[in-house]
Amino acid sequence: xxxxxxxxxxxxxxxxxxxxxxxxxxxxxxxxxxxxxxxxxxxxxxxxxxxxxxxxxxxxxxxxxxxxxxxxxxxxxxxxxxxxxxxxxxxxxxxxxxxxxxxxxxxxxxxxxxxxxxxxxxxxxxxxxxxxxxxxxxxxxxxxxxxxxxxxxxxxxxxxxxxxxxxxxxxxxxxxxxxx
Numbered sequence: 806x807x808x809x810x811x812x813x814x815x816x817x818x819x820x821x822x823x824x825x826x827x828x829x830x831x832x833x834x835x836x837x838x839x840x841x842x843x844x845x846x847x848x849x850x851x852x853x854x855x856x857x858x859x860x861x862x863x864x865x866x867x868x869x870x871x872x873x874x875x876x877x878x879x880x881x882x883x884x885x886x887x888x889x890x891x892x893x894x895x896x897x898x899x900x901x902x903x904x905x906x907x908x909x910x911x912x913x914x915x916x917x918x919x920x921x922x923x924x925x926x927x928x929x930x931x932x933x934x935x936x937x938x939x940x941x942x943x944x945x946x947x948x949x950x951x952x953x954x955x956x957x958x959x960x961x962x963x964x965x966x967x968x969x970x971x972x973x974x975x976x977x978x979x980x981x982x983x984x985x
Contacts, residue, residue, distance in 0.1 A: 809833055809843035810850070823865030844885035896922035897931060902968055905935050923947060931956065
C-alpha cells in the first residue's frame with residue numbers, strides 16, 4: 806500500500822466528479838481491496854487534519870471541502886463588484902443602444918480604437934459576438950448578453966433609459982459597477 810493513498814489523493818483532487826473504487830484501482834494499477842484500504846487510510850488522514858475530506862457520494866469518492874470552512878470559501882468565491890473603466894462603459898453604451906454593431910462602427914462613434922474595451926466586455930460576459938455582417942471581410946457584429954441584462958436589472962433592451970445626447974454627462978454610479 807506504499808504510495809497508494811497519495812496517488813488516490815492526487816487522482817481525486819483532479820477529478821471534478823465522484824470516482825468509483827474500480828476506476829481508482831485501475832488508475833493506480835492495484836487491486837480493489839488495496840484501493841479500499843488506501844481510501845480508508847486517506848479518509849482518516851484527511852479527517853484528522855486539513856481543510857478537505859474524502860466523501861463517498863453517487864457511487865464513488867470525491868474530495869470536498871470541510872463544512873466548517875464554508876463561510877470563508879463563500880467570501881472568496883463571491884463575485885466581487887468591479888468598476889468598469891470610463892472607456893469600457895462608453896463602449897458598452899454604444900453596443901447597447903446601437904446593436905448589432907461592428908468594431909469599426911464603435912471606433913467611428915468614439916473616435917478612437919475600441920478593441921481593448923470590446924475584448925474586456927466580452928471577457929466580463931457583457932458583450933458577445935452575435936453575427937457577422939454580410940459585407941467584405943464579414944466583420945463581427947457585437948451585441949449585449951443576457952448577463953448584461955441581469956447585471957443592469959433590465960428585462961429587455963426596451964428598458965434602457967432614453968439615450969442622453971449631452972456630451973460629458975456622467976453615468977449613474979450604479980451603472981458603472983458590474984459583478985465579475
